[in-house]
Amino acid sequence: MSVLGIIGGSGVYQIDGLANVRWQKIDSPFGAPSDELLFGDLDGQKLVFLPRHGRGHKIPPSELNFRANIDAMKRAGVTEIISVSAVGSLKAELAPGTFVIVDQFIDRTFARNKSFFGTGLVAHVGMGHPVCGRLGDAIAEAATEVGIAAKRGGTYLVMEGPQFSTQAESELYRTWGCDVIGMTNMPEAKLAREAEMCYATVAMVTDYDCWHPDHDHVSVDAVVKVLLENADKARALVRAVAPRLRHGPEICPRGCHRALDSAIITHADARDPAMVGKLDAVAGRVLKG
Ligand SMILES: CSC[C@H]1O[C@H](OP(=O)(O)O)[C@H](O)[C@@H]1O
Numbered sequence: 001m002s003v004l005g006i007i008g009g010s011g012v013y014q015i016d017g018l019a020n021v022r023w024q025k026i027d028s029p030f031g032a033p034s035d036e037l038l039f040g041d042l043d044g045q046k047l048v049f050l051p052r053h054g055r056g057h058k059i060p061p062s063e064l065n066f067r068a069n070i071d072a073m074k075r076a077g078v079t080e081i082i083s084v085s086a087v088g089s090l091k092a093e094l095a096p097g098t099f100v101i102v103d104q105f106i107d108r109t110f111a112r113n114k115s116f117f118g119t120g121l122v123a124h125v126g127m128g129h130p131v132c133g134r135l136g137d138a139i140a141e142a143a144t145e146v147g148i149a150a151k152r153g154g155t156y157l158v159m160e161g162p163q164f165s166t167q168a169e170s171e172l173y174r175t176w177g178c179d180v181i182g183m184t185n186m187p188e189a190k191l192a193r194e195a196e197m198c199y200a201t202v203a204m205v206t207d208y209d210c211w212h213p214d215h216d217h218v219s220v221d222a223v224v225k226v227l228l229e230n231a232d233k234a235r236a237l238v239r240a241v242a243p244r245l246r247h248g249p250e251i252c253p254r255g256c257h258r259a260l261d262s263a264i265i266t267h268a269d270a271r272d273p274a275m276v277g278k279l280d281a282v283a284g285r286v287l288k289g
């Protein structure tokens, strides 16, 4: 049965309209997740919500325990993850308030644990298509249904932060053809792929970063203002996506749920038993047999 996971970014610390709700602490061998997980049902679809920065926004991007967050979601039974994220725009036509269904990333982060695997158990998953096209389709259809203009496709530059970019950096990313910029979706998307979960991002444009001559440079106040103005739209979008997954195929036809089938290179006899144990949720499907 599909279980929809929502990772709520800046400004998204709750999710309304769920039935049978409960906050529950989920332990992970990778440490503490950002918060308890919120379990509930949305129009018959099982849903698990995690506020990425914790309730009250306590954890900055570089200190997020991405591995614990993804591992906890996997333990909670999540099969598909939608990240709802605030981003800056790197293109004039992507004005604040625009939704972008991201399909590519450039990962410029450097101070984060990026893999569940390592010495004793080595794996290399494919990241050519870093988001699930099926989930992207469901989000795009849901956006049309609820009347949200969403751009399908776009490249999200993931920076380390927590400071915003310099103007020279912002201009550089524009020459690379990037559409939006944020600080959180990597290594989240990589870890979701390693954990064999579909992943897609709904990016809400909140500002023009610091490159646009006619707009103020990004500030937290400006980001929060635009987020609050668009919160109802984001909620409506999540609500419209849920039934589409309930009626979709259980096993992702794009291969997300089988990403480890040809990724592990360490010979069975050479695997570190402690790592194998730690990866019971993430990779149990392929390690057990
Ligand atoms: C509050 S502005 C900067 C902050 O917002 C974004 O977070 P998220 O992706 O969790 O919505 C951005 O990546 C920064 O972490």
Ligand SMILES: Nc1ncnc2[nH]cnc12
Pocket: 086, 087, 088, 089, 164, 165, 181, 182, 183, 206, 207, 208, 209, 210, 218, 223
């Ligand atoms: N301009 C920006 N840069 C990085 N992260 C952001 N989140 C929202 N706006 C951003």
